[in-house]
Amino acid sequence: MVEERRDFEAQEEKRRKRMKLAGYIAAFVVFQTLVIVVFALVVMKVKTPKFRVETLRIQSLTAGNQNSPSFDMAFTAPIRIKNTNFGPYKYDATTIDFTYGGVQVGQGSIPKSKANMKSTKKVDVPVTLSSSALTSTSGLGNELSSGVLTLNSQGTLSGK
Numbered sequence: 001m002v003e004e005r006r007d008f009e010a011q012e013e014k015r016r017k018r019m020k021l022a023g024y025i026a027a028f029v030v031f032q033t034l035v036i037v038v039f040a041l042v043v044m045k046v047k048t049p050k051f052r053v054e055t056l057r058i059q060s061l062t063a064g065n066q067n068s069p070s071f072d073m074a075f076t077a078p079i080r081i082k083n084t085n086f087g088p089y090k091y092d093a094t095t096i097d098f099t100y101g102g103v104q105v106g107q108g109s110i111p112k113s114k115a116n117m118k119s120t121k122k123v124d125v126p127v128t129l130s131s132s133a134l135t136s137t138s139g140l141g142n143e144l145s146s147g148v149l150t151l152n153s154q155g156t157l158s159g160k
Contacts, residue, residue, distance in 0.1 A: 043086070060073060097154050
């Protein structure tokens with residue numbers, strides 16, 4: 001009887017140790033899952049690269065006079081695509097719109113490519129602009145005579 005009781009207590013002790021070990025394993029698995037989820041959501045979050053148009057290299061420029069202000073120009077726009085992700089970012093072909101006074105006067109195309117991790121990719125985009133789409137040229141003559149033409153550019157980069 002005493003021996004049976006000792007056997008029972010020994011088995012009970014083994015069962016408690018196994019349950020304790022299973023609890024530690026379960027806690028470790030839950031902890032690792034939380035670490036992986038936080039890492040995936042915070043660190044590995046894919047961000048769309050930022051791109052900027054640098055200083056233009058004008059190849060040709062034709063400007064009208066003060067009485068009939070107009071312009072036609074061709075230039076190469078050096079685009080810098082900055083990838084801040086911890087992996088490469090493959091982006092699709094996209095266009096950059098150039099506007100004067102809110103009216104589109106030209107467009108450039110960025111070809112489909114890949115920006116490596118934590119780097120800046122340099123792309124030269126040929127662009128042709130024309131003021132023929134402008135309906136009002138009230139401030140254009142003053143800008144052309146001063147030698148400064150204010151253009152805005154906008155584009156959206158998409159990929160994965």
